[in-house]
Amino acid sequence: xxxxxxxxxxxxxxxxxxxxxxxxxxxxxxxxxxxxxxxxxxxxxxxxxxxxxxxxxxxxxxxxxxxxxxxxxxxxxxxxxxxxxxxxxxxxxxxxxxxxxxxxxxxxxxxxxxxxxxxxxxxxxxxxx
Numbered sequence: 001x002x003x004x005x006x007x008x009x010x011x012x013x014x015x016x017x018x019x020x021x022x023x024x025x026x027x028x029x030x031x032x033x034x035x036x037x038x039x040x041x042x043x044x045x046x047x048x049x050x051x052x053x054x055x056x057x058x059x060x061x062x063x064x065x066x067x068x069x070x071x072x073x074x075x076x077x078x079x080x081x082x083x084x085x086x087x088x089x090x091x092x093x094x095x096x097x098x099x100x101x102x103x104x105x106x107x108x109x110x111x112x113x114x115x116x117x118x119x120x121x122x123x124x125x126x127x128x129x
Contacts, residue, residue: 010079013050013087022050022089028111032099033070034091035111039083047082049074053092066096069104077105078112088112 013019025038051070053063070090082088096104 009046010074010082011046011048013048013089018048018087019050019052019089022087025087028114030107030111031093032095032104032107033093033111035108036089036091037114038087040085040087042085045085047079047084047086047088049079049082049088049090051090051092053096057092057094058097062097066092069096069101070108073101073105073108074112077109081109081113 013022022036022038025036028035028037051067053066055063057063057066070092074090090108
């Protein structure tokens with residue numbers, strides 16, 4: 001699948017303090033992963049991304065496969081949407097391993113762009129009955 005969008009340079013989060021700082025930011029939940037976003041208030045800095053796959057999601061081979069799938073989905077479909085001066089951490093769930101790549105790529109692009117997931121409307125509970 002070819003992508004006509006220009007690729008944008010995206011940096012990497014490498015140290016534990018960088019990952020921990022992003023945990024204080026906004027959380028965008030999805031069915032396949034969680035995306036944590038932190039605005040560093042540096043409009044000229046390139047966006048940075050990090051990936052987390054915990055040991056409860058399988059052995060090293062499976063965790064590395066999940067990480068590689070996420071990295072490729074970000075590279076092809078979400079890097080262009082990352083805001084300058086923001087850090088992103090993608091925390092994988094087990095379903096990343098078996099989900100179709102098109103579904104994975106579409107969801108990661110939506111979460112990075114900040115689109116909310118479609119939710120059923122809740123009844124208005126502020127009124128007294």
